[in-house]
Amino acid sequence: MRLVIIGAGFAGMYAAARLRDINGASPEELEIALVAPEPALVVRPRLYEPKPETLTAPLVDVLKAIDVVYVQGSAETVNTKSRMVEIFSAKGAKKNLSYDRLVSTIAPDMGAGPRLLIEDALNKLGVETRLGAGVAALDKSGVTLSDGERIEAETVIWAAGIRAAPLTAQIPAERDNFGRLLVDRDLRVPGVAGVFATGDAARAACDDLGNYAPMSCQHATRMGAFAGHNAAAELLGVPAKPYHQKAYVTCLDLGEAGALFMRGWKRKVEMVGDVAKKTKQEINTVWIYRPRAERAAALASADPERVTDL
Structure with missing residues (x-):
């Protein structure tokens, strides 16, 4: 067989x-x-x-x-x-x-609980956000949003999720x-x-x-x-x-702002900052690594x- x-x-x-x-x-x-x-x-x-x-x-x-x-x-x-x-x-x-x-x-939807923490981290890192708008068009010089706003850009990173x-x-x-x-x-x-x-x-x-x-x-x-x-x-x-x-946990790396560790489908925040960052690094290098040969x-x-x- x-x-x-x-x-x-x-x-x-x-x-x-x-x-x-x-x-x-x-x-x-x-x-x-x-x-x-x-x-x-x-x-x-x-x-x-x-x-x-x-x-x-x-x-x-x-x-x-x-x-x-x-x-x-x-x-x-x-x-x-x-x-x-x-x-x-x-x-x-x-x-x-x-x-x-x-x-x-x-990139799952993080829900309302941790959203303020994520927005605060993005603000500290100088990242601007556009909420409630989608991408209507993409060309070699930038992006046009669904609300009509135009963002000129030399580089666009597409992070809209994955498919089977x-x-x-x-x-x-x-x-x-x-x-x-x-x-x-x-x-x-x-x-x-x-x-x-x-x-x-x-x-x-x-x-x-x-x-x-x-x-x-x-x-x-x-x-x-x-x-x-x-x-x-x-x-x-x-x-x-x-x-x-x-069991379900979500750990989001926020760069220099640390990280965010959440548990459950409602994503209850359990750890933030450097403590969450250390946990994220352990997840990436130990928890999910392949087993020993x-x-x-x-x-x-x-x-x-x-x-x-x-």
């Missing part, structure tokens, strides 16, 4: 680690293949820092430690009827990879406005046999209160562990574990009930 994971992000990494720990399945009994352009985890929450090209964590040793096969390339097409993934290398070489189960892993990878559109299932596949509590894609979605590729309920996982590393890691468990469990005939995630440590890190246990 072969289980294919598309993507080496936070969800893909933890899905791979969890898969190998299910029911003691050997590599001969259950082959796990991870498809990605490079065998590295891009630590996306740190890309605002200097030298973003260095902010990756190698995964080759971790994958070897847990007997996961790395397949270099980009998944271009998915055929859910024939259960086949078409992969292209950087040089254009094509490869088809069959699967028995597939796991696709391909276009590959999700090839899976014949319902998606939300961000392109994420709708999944059930076991992270299966309803109506598409053998396919699970997780991380940024999935719109998953965190609880029974109407909260859905945002596109964040803390949700991707835990979702990946649950998706990995359930995909393998379905093949090996062991019980699935419904995904759930009650040791089999026992890597497998233990992907226990669904413990991942991102805040």
Whole structure:
């Protein structure tokens, strides 16, 4: 049996680690293949820092430690009827990879509570804001806002959020406005046999209160562990574990103004300034970093009930 994971992000990494720990399945009994352009985890929450090209964590040793096969390339097409993934290398070489189960892993509103703190920090840093207006047009000399205001600029940084990878559109299932596949509590894609979605590729309920996982590393890691468990469990005939995630924290780096640490869906402020800044640095360098390249440590890190246990 072969289980294919598309993507080496936070969800893909933890899905791979969890898969190998299910029911003691050997590599001969259950082959796990991870498809990605490079065998590295891009630590996306740190890309605002200097030298973003260095902010990756190698995964080759971790994958070897847990007997996961790395397949270099980009998944271009998915055929859910024939259960086949078409992969292209950087040089254009094509490869088809069959699967028995597939796991696709391909700036929130902060709310009223912390908004005054954020606005105060921006003011201290000399950052002007335009609230209640959107971008109507963008050209080589600046931006025109929806209220008619014109802002001349030589450089424009677009930070309007993210969407699921276009590959999700090839899976014949319902998606939300961000392109994420709708999944059930076991992270299966309803109506598409053998396919699970997780991380940024999935719109998953965190609880029974109407909260859905945002596109964040803390949700991707835990979702990946649950998706990995359930995909393998379905093949090996062991019980699935419904995904759930009650805890949720948001830590916002404010540059020279420090940071802001909030907890819960209503984003209750718990820490500000230098204390929050230190916590943010620990999150970026310890909490979300890949597990050690040791089999026992890597497998233990992907226990669904413990991942991102805040």
